[in-house]
Amino acid sequence: MTVIDRKESMIFFVDGPGGTGKTFLYRTILATLRKAGHIAIATATSGIAKTLLPSGRTTHSRFKISLAPDASSTCSISKQLDLAELIRRATIIIWDETPMVNRCALESLDRIFRDIMEVNLPFGGKVLILGGDFRQVLLVIPKGTKAEMIDACIVKSPLWKDVKVLHLKQNMRSINDEEFAEYIQHIGEGNEPYIMDDLIKLPPSMAMQWEGQNSIYNLIDQVFPSLQEHANDARYMVDRALLTPINDDVEQLNAKIISQFPGDEFTLHSFDEVEEDTQHLYQQEFLNSISPGGLPPHILRLKKGAQIMLLRNTDPKAGLCNGIRLICRGCFNNVIDAEILTGQYVGTRVFLPSIPLKTTENVYLPFVMIRRQFPIRLSFALAINKVQDQTIPIVGIYLPDYVFSHGQLYVAFSRGVSQSTTKLLV
Known part of the structure; x- marks a missing residue:
């Protein structure tokens, strides 16, 4: 000033x-x-x-x-x-x-x-x-x-x-748990002591023991307790999420949660084609099986009240940006009725149409694929890289394999507010 x-x-x-x-x-x-x-x-x-x-x-x-x-x-x-x-x-x-x-x-x-x-x-x-x-x-x-x-x-x-x-040094997000804030800072700065092979020790209050596939459902229950009773509760949805490093694991977690979610399921299929594919070299089944990052899935399963995330900047002035979280309020053949959960436009009702989406160069496909689909994914579970800039009070972190870097682990931890509301399954 x-x-x-x-x-x-x-x-x-x-x-x-x-x-x-x-x-x-x-x-x-x-x-x-x-x-x-x-x-x-x-x-x-x-x-x-x-x-x-x-x-x-x-x-x-x-x-x-x-x-x-x-x-x-x-x-x-x-x-x-x-x-x-x-x-x-x-x-x-x-x-x-x-x-x-x-x-x-x-x-x-x-x-x-x-x-x-x-x-x-x-x-x-x-x-x-x-x-x-x-x-x-x-x-x-x-x-x-x-x-x-x-x-x-x-x-x-x-x-x-x-x-x-x-x-800026004082962690205001975790101000009520100074030990957790200090632990996060040590991870972010690379100062947390290693046990072996660059691995660090997790606080016992946060770590969950792996006991087979049932452990995943236990983690879901910890983060989304009484899910059936809060199916249309926007505040409940925005305050919690599962985080994991890889998109494949994100899809698996979302599939498990939407199967437990109450209500009728809407199944929306995409139409895929290759740009300038005059000879029809690629079959529809092959194109449908491709699921590159940044594109919605070929088969999108939705239920009323489900949490979704936008994958494109469709209308930035109205708050519809890549990464924004919404809640599905209704699903129709050509449009999805949704409510914004985060940002300065929270509570605004919007309509999302299906649009053509192209693959980018960094997908490394030998062709440009065009997928006509609603530009959304389920967002009960999110990739860690997608949650920078967001606060998630109740967070579950699923690590079936090592994270890519201490910076990625730091992002996952720093979304939460305390040890008691942050759970890890490794």
Whole structure:
């Protein structure tokens, strides 16, 4: 605030472990500046994070950043556009979850800001607040080496030397369980003592013993007690979830829970085709069997009251972003009636149509597949990487195999609020 009052320029990075109140801080700054008549632009890397910020947008959408930036990329903003004028007038720009982006995206934004402002200072002399948590899962480079992943991190950017880092340390999410908060921080920073082979010891109060397949149902009962009685309770649904690293295990857990869920089941099938497949080289049965990440399943089983997650940014201005959780209120042939469970649009009723969805390059298929289906999945169970930026008071963590990194384990643990409400099955 002092920098703004003095009309100086500065780049800040708010470093805070999960639950330390980064979003609360951003919202306070935005409210204070906007009340005083300033223009404050709020953005975030992920759609789910932007829904937590008033008038938030994804950074790529707001500043026209390339989805696959390289060292020479720039943003598609003309100096004559209204967006360029908005940038000139803005007092401050907030960019949440910055560690999740390639540093080339940050550098492309720096280049366009210097051009628009006609000032040869970092980001054209603007006050910029970056934020995030380097302890979480960072940017994923498909088939990349460790060196390539580190090089893509924003701390390797030449701009990082101009950044002033501010630290948040008090875990407000787990303020009533300091031992749990300290344990999470040790995992995130890699300081928890190893037993052997990089394995750490879990607190006895959180760990559940494996006793065959019945253990999975015991975990479900721990996280979703009296499920039959709370089938249409939005508050009950949003407060709990199962987390696991791999999508295949997510599907298995969701299938077990929806089978226990009361009510009539709606079965929705997708229509799959290959782009420019003039010779019909691929049979429908083969295409139906493919279930790449980011695409809904071929067979979608729903029940009224079931918890679902959106897989596309269908209407960001209305809160319909990739990763947002909803509850199914009705299912019809061409539309799903749903209620938003998280973010600033919580409680809003929306209608979700079936849409064509294409596979991306990182799926590594020899063709582009188009699947026409409702862009949703069941979300009783979620992949760990999908829950960054979310608080889940009652969480069950299913680890049939080792996690990929201590950062992924840290994300899973830091969603919960205490040892007593966090259960692990390993």
